Amino acid sequence: MSADIIITNGRVITMDETLPHAEAVAIAGNKILFTGDTLSALSHRKASTRIIDAQGGTVLPGLIEAHMHLFPGATEIDNLQLQGVHGFQALEQAIRAYAASRPGARLLIGQQADYTILSDIERVTRRHLDRIIPDRPFIMFSPDHHTAWANTIALEKAGILKGRKLGPGNEIVMGDDGLAAGELREGEAINPVQSLSGSGNRERLGLSTGGEPEPPPTPEEFEYDLTVIKRGLAHLAKHGLTSFHNMDGNLYQLQLLEALEARGELTARGRIPFHFKNFMEVSALEKASEMSARYHSDRLASGFVKLFVDGVLDSWTAVMVEDYADRKGWVGEPLFTRKQFAKVATEIDKRGLQIAVHAIGDGAVRIVLDGYEAARKANGPRDSRHRIEHIEVVHPDDIPRFRELGVIASMQPPHPPGSQGLPLEPTVSRIGRDRWAYSYAWNTLRDAGAHLVFATDWPVSDINPIRSIQSAVTRKKWADDLPDQRQTLEQAISGYTRDGAFTEFKEDRKGRLKHGMLADVTVLSGDMETTDPEALHEIVPIVTITDGKIVYMA
Numbered sequence: 001m002s003a004d005i006i007i008t009n010g011r012v013i014t015m016d017e018t019l020p021h022a023e024a025v026a027i028a029g030n031k032i033l034f035t036g037d038t039l040s041a042l043s044h045r046k047a048s049t050r051i052i053d054a055q056g057g058t059v060l061p062g063l064i065e066a067h068m069h070l071f072p073g074a075t076e077i078d079n080l081q082l083q084g085v086h087g088f089q090a091l092e093q094a095i096r097a098y099a100a101s102r103p104g105a106r107l108l109i110g111q112q113a114d115y116t117i118l119s120d121i122e123r124v125t126r127r128h129l130d131r132i133i134p135d136r137p138f139i140m141f142s143p144d145h146h147t148a149w150a151n152t153i154a155l156e157k158a159g160i161l162k163g164r165k166l167g168p169g170n171e172i173v174m175g176d177d178g179l180a181a182g183e184l185r186e187g188e189a190i191n192p193v194q195s196l197s198g199s200g201n202r203e204r205l206g207l208s209t210g211g212e213p214e215p216p217p218t219p220e221e222f223e224y225d226l227t228v229i230k231r232g233l234a235h236l237a238k239h240g241l242t243s244f245h246n247m248d249g250n251l252y253q254l255q256l257l258e259a260l261e262a263r264g265e266l267t268a269r270g271r272i273p274f275h276f277k278n279f280m281e282v283s284a285l286e287k288a289s290e291m292s293a294r295y296h297s298d299r300l301a302s303g304f305v306k307l308f309v310d311g312v313l314d315s316w317t318a319v320m321v322e323d324y325a326d327r328k329g330w331v332g333e334p335l336f337t338r339k340q341f342a343k344v345a346t347e348i349d350k351r352g353l354q355i356a357v358h359a360i361g362d363g364a365v366r367i368v369l370d371g372y373e374a375a376r377k378a379n380g381p382r383d384s385r386h387r388i389e390h391i392e393v394v395h396p397d398d399i400p401r402f403r404e405l406g407v408i409a410s411m412q413p414p415h416p417p418g419s420q421g422l423p424l425e426p427t428v429s430r431i432g433r434d435r436w437a438y439s440y441a442w443n444t445l446r447d448a449g450a451h452l453v454f455a456t457d458w459p460v461s462d463i464n465p466i467r468s469i470q471s472a473v474t475r476k477k478w479a480d481d482l483p484d485q486r487q488t489l490e491q492a493i494s495g496y497t498r499d500g501a502f503t504e505f506k507e508d509r510k511g512r513l514k515h516g517m518l519a520d521v522t523v524l525s526g527d528m529e530t531t532d533p534e535a536l537h538e539i540v541p542i543v544t545i546t547d548g549k550i551v552y553m554a
């Protein structure tokens with residue numbers, strides 16, 4: 001059989017135990033035809049075969065980002081980027097320059113603003129922002145997107161300057177003067193300001209309500225959204241990603257991706273969940289089953305339900321077993337009670353769907369594990385591969401339960417404080433010294449038999465998978481007596497290939513380079529195995545192939 005594409009002179013890491021390393025990969029149609037030495041690969045050459053010389057760079061199975069947000073991420077590519085900005089003056093400069101460059105924007109949006117963007121002790125208020133920009137609505141998001149800070153005019157226009165009653169876990173922080181102080185915690189507090197952008201907020205529906213655009217988008221709006229999604233997909237292709245697990249979702253996003261697929265423009269394989277919120281009745285899950293029945297191909301699928309059980313550590317909205325180290329008497333407020341969650345999990349599991357739950361504090365992780373256990377008791381054991389997202393703190397008693405219940409630990413190498421330039425504070429003080437050993441505990445969970453998968457949670461962190469792999473292999477301890485959580489390069493790559501495929505029940509089709517597997521391949525500019533781990537970020541994708549088609553070339 002002849003090949004359409006042959007990649008030669010590569011350091012191929014196949015992730016396949018029977019032949020871990022190779023030089024060349026031959027592709028026929030949308031399948032891998034051959035992996036092995038360059039000479040044998042070239043025997044599959046025909047006149048029209050495209051030869052890609054990898055020039056000694058690493059060749060990997062197409063990378064899988066197992067936790068990200070396509071629509072919000074794509075929308076944000078154009079926002080003011082505040083990563084690395086510190087101090088009032090720097091913030092002032094950045095915001096003013098951005099505002100001048102966007103004279104028509106109805107809402108100016110900044111992102112990646114550290115909780116300590118002013119200083120280690122001073123929190124941002126609307127008054128700081130008013131001093132920078134008093135006359136145009138402005139909002140900026142923390143890297144985790146769970147907290148935002150808005151100026152007075154934005155709060156006023158959104159109708160929340162005097163506060164508003166919100167659901168559990170959400171908060172408009174109030175000042176001593178009885179007015180909103182500027183800090184907004186979680187979606188219900190943030191959405192009124194976010195709505196001022198005029199984009200119709202369609203990009204956030206999969207996160208904020210799990211519902212569909214109302215009224216339905218006009219054809220122009222639909223086309224506009226397609227251009228946004230395409231921008232996001234191009235961002236993925238450029239970073240060598242050939243598959244993604246979205247962690248927000250509704251039917252609308254599947255329809256957008258379906259439209260792109262019909263035009264031959266779906267350049268990565270996508271999985272989109274139904275997002276179940278705590279205000280929904282369990283009967284709403286019928287829609288999850290419908291989405292999954294309608295979309296189940298190798299290119300576009302649903303098949304799972306996403307939920308949030310808590311918030312984040314930095315705003316004290318993550319749910320802990322014991323008090324926050326820096327806030328006595330407070331453990332956070334779960335978005336679902338133990339009983340509610342168990343009921344919903346049992347119902348989802350009964351439908352044969354996978355579950356993925358955001359749980360950051362050890363109390364939230366426990367609620368989720370309890371729910372998975374209840375589902376298993378009620379419905380009987382099956383290969384459910386339910387997942388928990390983030391697990392920033394885990395209680396030691398719960399560590400063995402991941403193996404016992406077959407729960408996948410979905411973790412993000414860029415997230416630990418200290419990683420990728422993230423400040424240690426306030427997070428490490430919130431967690432408290434006694435819990436450091438159980439924080440972002442990748443190896444502790446792995447050693448206890450948990451199945452791990454890695455991702456970035458883009459746009460929470462930079463989507464760059466190579467940088468994420470670097471963070472995984474170079475993880476630094478916060479104190480000498482803590483366990484070493486560094487990953488081997490093989491484990492980190494597996495977290496982006498084989499483990500991602502396993503997580504979506506596709507280990508027989510992707511995640512490895514082997515005859516008969518889907519032709520998803522990422523070719524890199526350098527050799528990951530001989531590069532100093534601290535310099536891995538210098539390696540970039542030069543070719544990305546999805547389903548046998550070149551979707552990116554440097």
Ligand SMILES: [Zn+2]
Pocket residue numbers: 067068069247457
């Ligand atoms: Zn997420």
